[in-house]
Amino acid sequence: MKFLIVGNGQLGSEFERLLKKRSNDEFVLHDKKTLDITNRENVEKVIGAYQPDWILDAAAYTAVDKAEDEGKEVNWLVNETGTQNLVEVAKKNNSKLVYVSTDYVFDGTNKNEISENDSVNPQNEYGKAKLAGEQIVSKSGIDFYTIRTSWVFGEFGNNFVFTMQKLAQTHPELNVVNDQTGRPTWAKNLAEFIFYLIDNHSAFGTYHFSNDGVATWFDFASEILKNEDVKINPVDSSAFAQKAYRPKYSVMSLAKAKGTGFIIPNWQNALQQFLNEIKQNND
Numbered sequence: 187m188k189f190l191i192v193g194n195g196q197l198g199s200e201f202e203r204l205l206k207k208r209s210n211d212e213f214v215l216h217d218k219k220t221l222d223i224t225n226r227e228n229v230e231k232v233i234g235a236y237q238p239d240w241i242l243d244a245a246a247y248t249a250v251d252k253a254e255d256e257g258k259e260v261n262w263l264v265n266e267t268g269t270q271n272l273v274e275v276a277k278k279n280n281s282k283l284v285y286v287s288t289d290y291v292f293d294g295t296n297k298n299e300i301s302e303n304d305s306v307n308p309q310n311e312y313g314k315a316k317l318a319g320e321q322i323v324s325k326s327g328i329d330f331y332t333i334r335t336s337w338v339f340g341e342f343g344n345n346f347v348f349t350m351q352k353l354a355q356t357h358p359e360l361n362v363v364n365d366q367t368g369r370p371t372w373a374k375n376l377a378e379f380i381f382y383l384i385d386n387h388s389a390f391g392t393y394h395f396s397n398d399g400v401a402t403w404f405d406f407a408s409e410i411l412k413n414e415d416v417k418i419n420p421v422d423s424s425a426f427a428q429k430a431y432r433p434k435y436s437v438m439s440l441a442k443a444k445g446t447g448f449i450i451p452n453w454q455n456a457l458q459q460f461l462n463e464i465k466q467n468n469d
């Protein structure tokens with residue numbers, strides 16, 4: 187099969203790493219310089235020339251707070267118009283599409299795990315634009331997987347794990363939010379799940395995916411820094427002024443993902459394996 191990866195951030199780079207090991211497949215990765223999804227002509231030209239079986243869309247505007255004001259326009263341009271461009275060109279070229287979305291399409295007021303069919307109600311600009319992207323994909327008539335995920339960490343890019351590690355080097359104490367609950371996701375496991383769906387011809391449509399188990403940001407930070415000499419204090423969100431709304435309870439159900447047969451590691455194991463891998467790479 188031929189895969190075209192769009193975006194070389196955390197997930198796009200994991201797609202690349204995985205595809206390098208799959209000798210029967212062909213792939214190409216495009217970053218923003220070679221494929222700007224907001225530029226329709228560019229999208230037509232690159233996808234038309236490569237004719238991929240699958241477009242793996244890992245391109246997004248992910249600056250959630252900036253999306254509220256100075257990044258508002260670009261947020262919509264990338265996450266809505268960019269998705270529209272990819273979808274229309276995918277349709278024209280008969281390519282299937284993987285679109286990745288977010289738990290922020292929900293308002294986080296749920297008391298129970300959120301399933302794929304639960305009502306969406308995004309409360310920040312990023313969530314609204316990502317939902318607009320989802321709707322463009324689902325109404326298009328193309329074959330697609332939309333994967334909603336949350337709290338992504340991985341080797342390639344900025345994320346909460348690296349932020350905590352850096353802060354711990356210069357701060358003896360850290361205050362971390364303990365009133366938002368969700369599920370961390372190792373980008374590597376996310377990429378593996380997506381290839382599992384493709385390889386097993388799982389039913390097209392929307393899936394939730396993250397690592398198993400639940401955590402607050404405080405729990406997550408405590409696990410990341412469990413071997414470091416730093417004190418971590420649980421605090422309320424009100425201690426940190428953030429421009430964008432953050433859901434209090436963002437635990438998306440993994441039942442549908444598990445129903446495919448994919449074994450989902452819990453977040454503590456995924457995190458430990460990730461920390462071991464980056465340590466090995468740095469030694």
Ligand SMILES: NC(=O)c1ccc[n+]([C@@H]2O[C@H](COP(=O)([O-])OP(=O)(O)OC[C@H]3O[C@@H](n4cnc5c(N)ncnc54)[C@H](OP(=O)(O)O)[C@@H]3O)[C@@H](O)[C@H]2O)c1
Binds near residue numbers: 342
């Ligand atoms: N990170 C999370 O915690 C999280 C949570 C839920 C859902 N998601 C979703 O998961 C997916 C993967 O996220 P990620 O963590 O891998 O994000 P990421 O590391 O921020 O990567 C996004 C990539 O998209 C690229 N991009 C931005 N504008 C583009 C454009 N106009 N054309 C082409 N590429 C463009 C970025 O390039 P530049 O860096 O050069 O701008 C970046 O390489 C996204 O759809 C995101 O919405 C992420």
